[in-house]
Amino acid sequence: MDRRMFLKATAGLGAGATLGAGLAACGSNSGGSGSLTMSQYGSSSRLDLLEQVFALYAEANPDRSIGLDAASVDNYIDRLATQVSGGNAPDIMAIFHADIATFARQDALLTLDDYLGSGLDVSAFTDGIVDLGRIDGSVSALSYGDNAHGVIYDVDRLESLGMQLPEPGYTWEDLLTFSADISRAVDGDFYGTEDRSTQLDQGFKVWLLQRGKYAFTADGQLGFERGDLEDWISYWEMLREEGAAPPSDITAEAGTFETSALIRGYAINHQTYANAMNSMQSLTESRLALTTLPIDPDGQGSGHFLRGSNWVSVFSETGDPDTAVDFLNFIFNDLAAVEVLGAEFGAPPNRALRDELEYTEPEQNFIDYINLLTDELADEAISLDQEFPTAWTDVNTAFSAATESVMFGDASVDEAVDKFFEDAERALES
Amino acid sequence: MTSLLSRRTAGAGPGAGEEPPVRRRRNAMHASEGRWGYLFLTPWFIGLAILTAGPMLVSLYYSFTDFSLLSSANWVGLDNYERMFTEDDRFLSSVAVTLTYVFVSVPLQLAFALMVAVLLNRAMRGVSAYRALYYLPSLLGGSVAVAVLWRQVFGREGVVNVVLRGLGWENPPTWIADPDFALWTLILLRVWEFGSPMVIFLAGLRQVPAEYYEAAHVDGASALQRFFKITLPIITPVIFLNAILQLIGAFQAFNSAFIVSGGTGGPSDSTLFYTLYIYIEGFTSFRMGYASALAWVLLGIIALFTAINFALSRFWVHYEDGGR
Numbered sequence: 001m002d003r004r005m006f007l008k009a010t011a012g013l014g015a016g017a018t019l020g021a022g023l024a025a026c027g028s029n030s031g032g033s034g035s036l037t038m039s040q041y042g043s044s045s046r047l048d049l050l051e052q053v054f055a056l057y058a059e060a061n062p063d064r065s066i067g068l069d070a071a072s073v074d075n076y077i078d079r080l081a082t083q084v085s086g087g088n089a090p091d092i093m094a095i096f097h098a099d100i101a102t103f104a105r106q107d108a109l110l111t112l113d114d115y116l117g118s119g120l121d122v123s124a125f126t127d128g129i130v131d132l133g134r135i136d137g138s139v140s141a142l143s144y145g146d147n148a149h150g151v152i153y154d155v156d157r158l159e160s161l162g163m164q165l166p167e168p169g170y171t172w173e174d175l176l177t178f179s180a181d182i183s184r185a186v187d188g189d190f191y192g193t194e195d196r197s198t199q200l201d202q203g204f205k206v207w208l209l210q211r212g213k214y215a216f217t218a219d220g221q222l223g224f225e226r227g228d229l230e231d232w233i234s235y236w237e238m239l240r241e242e243g244a245a246p247p248s249d250i251t252a253e254a255g256t257f258e259t260s261a262l263i264r265g266y267a268i269n270h271q272t273y274a275n276a277m278n279s280m281q282s283l284t285e286s287r288l289a290l291t292t293l294p295i296d297p298d299g300q301g302s303g304h305f306l307r308g309s310n311w312v313s314v315f316s317e318t319g320d321p322d323t324a325v326d327f328l329n330f331i332f333n334d335l336a337a338v339e340v341l342g343a344e345f346g347a348p349p350n351r352a353l354r355d356e357l358e359y360t361e362p363e364q365n366f367i368d369y370i371n372l373l374t375d376e377l378a379d380e381a382i383s384l385d386q387e388f389p390t391a392w393t394d395v396n397t398a399f400s401a402a403t404e405s406v407m408f409g410d411a412s413v414d415e416a417v418d419k420f421f422e423d424a425e426r427a428l429e430s
Numbered sequence: 431m432t433s434l435l436s437r438r439t440a441g442a443g444p445g446a447g448e449e450p451p452v453r454r455r456r457n458a459m460h461a462s463e464g465r466w467g468y469l470f471l472t473p474w475f476i477g478l479a480i481l482t483a484g485p486m487l488v489s490l491y492y493s494f495t496d497f498s499l500l501s502s503a504n505w506v507g508l509d510n511y512e513r514m515f516t517e518d519d520r521f522l523s524s525v526a527v528t529l530t531y532v533f534v535s536v537p538l539q540l541a542f543a544l545m546v547a548v549l550l551n552r553a554m555r556g557v558s559a560y561r562a563l564y565y566l567p568s569l570l571g572g573s574v575a576v577a578v579l580w581r582q583v584f585g586r587e588g589v590v591n592v593v594l595r596g597l598g599w600e601n602p603p604t605w606i607a608d609p610d611f612a613l614w615t616l617i618l619l620r621v622w623e624f625g626s627p628m629v630i631f632l633a634g635l636r637q638v639p640a641e642y643y644e645a646a647h648v649d650g651a652s653a654l655q656r657f658f659k660i661t662l663p664i665i666t667p668v669i670f671l672n673a674i675l676q677l678i679g680a681f682q683a684f685n686s687a688f689i690v691s692g693g694t695g696g697p698s699d700s701t702l703f704y705t706l707y708i709y710i711e712g713f714t715s716f717r718m719g720y721a722s723a724l725a726w727v728l729l730g731i732i733a734l735f736t737a738i739n740f741a742l743s744r745f746w747v748h749y750e751d752g753g754r
Binding site for chain 2: 408410
């Protein structure tokens, strides 16, 4: 038993015992027996759909089977990392977009380049979506669906106020006046927009791209300057002062779809990833609809860009990479499989199949939105490699801390911006 | 097993008139009992080695590496420890949050537990029902369900604010979402879980000899004097025990902060318990080496405060037999 093996054997044990996390032993190394495991987070209805796809696959391939390894969203990634550490991760794993680069850089994910066009057909996919999963030059993950930033509005509420859903092309200035009007029109604790100023991965990225900038440059440095962040924080500070956006405590209590200001009845919108549409609609009786974030009239383009919704990867140490890739090919390109999943994971990347499916109303709204963006409005997409450099987690934490400190009234805009650049630069250096 | 049985039947008691080699046989008995004892303890020893001691040693090793959980570990010497004390603001704020939590919640909780124990330490009807009732929060206390409930009780539309608005406070704060109050809701939750120190206090109170009270009564001591001059000094060892246990427990608190803050330690790191920070570093930032170093420093911090506690105990803990 060499050192590496010892570490592997004890790593999972140590981590598991430390936090009392039960380690599910899942025999992933099936040595090419054709029976694989796939991990997935999400609702039980989503897991049911996956099970149906597994059944379809087994039907088409009697000598193969896929077993589900389900885990809750909350501890999904720690569990997966622990499994990877112990060398017993699922053969196929769903994985959050912000974690893919980390896993890939640690050689935990199988690179799929050799399979593209031979075993894995991506010819009908949206242009550029496959390249988003390139880390250090190799495709390490595939997106189940196209996605983009967007704003979900409560249209019933808008109509009751005699207002319309903002059309793509409205400006940040419009959002301010429009939201302030709504806040004034409704008595009590209700606001014309929620406050998402503390989320680096949300509207801020769109705001930046309208200025021709990214959060990070291709070589992993900060891609924006003090002025960009000052403007962003000041803009939202203004919305809060005008009563257009809610006070800090309403914002701080939000975190999930269920606790968003829209669902809790404090705000008329939710700024998020467009694929949240279906989940959000299932939480409210009110009719919801999607539109873009505002634009900067002095800027360039829409600032919106194509991104993946839910991602899937193959474990680098799987015993049967061929079967794993074959299953991915099935889930993406088999009509029956795509029909089962519908828009559950985002807009199906196979455009030919996407257009053939029947959708529910909120799903259709989402698909139309994504088609509009992809085909007309979107700017150049950015690979996960660039979006999530090594220091991403720390920079993200620094961003939340700085923006929150202004929101809670603990720091001036200047102080907060200083602190952010100090923390972010330290993180990027180490 | 056979050896034990044969020994039993062979040694069928000393016959009359012969001097049994008592001592030697007792030693033999001891040795064999010891052997059997260890044999039965084996599962526990294996568990200790594999599930506790092993991982502890491994984490000590990892604390000197840059282990990321996903890739193999490289030795980095004291870098992790250095980083902690020189350039990690969040480490410092987590220490501040944790010390506040420990040194506010533990004294409050002990005082509360003692008060309730004194009230329950009298002969009245239904006292056992009350005792069970007061103990209940501790049984549920560490559970996720209670933390979830707490999050709602102290939320913007929670029961607390409904009552406060009813009392005429128009716009009370959202306790769990306000950096100035969030930690205090967690302190309150800990104080509310006063059941286990209360039960230990009750046992301590039962130890106080009744004749002391009778004598004091005859001398005309008031109830307060009886409590401060008799009860309190006699139960100081029990207070000390509870203080040590609760201090260690409070340093290791995790669940309540994890649930109430949604795993972030927010708002604005106001509920970033040290243990929660370890978790975030290890499983969110994938810096398991650094998280291991944090964990060992926590062990040091707890050991330090426990040692201080013991050192100070000489001055206030009073043992009946005068024993030190």
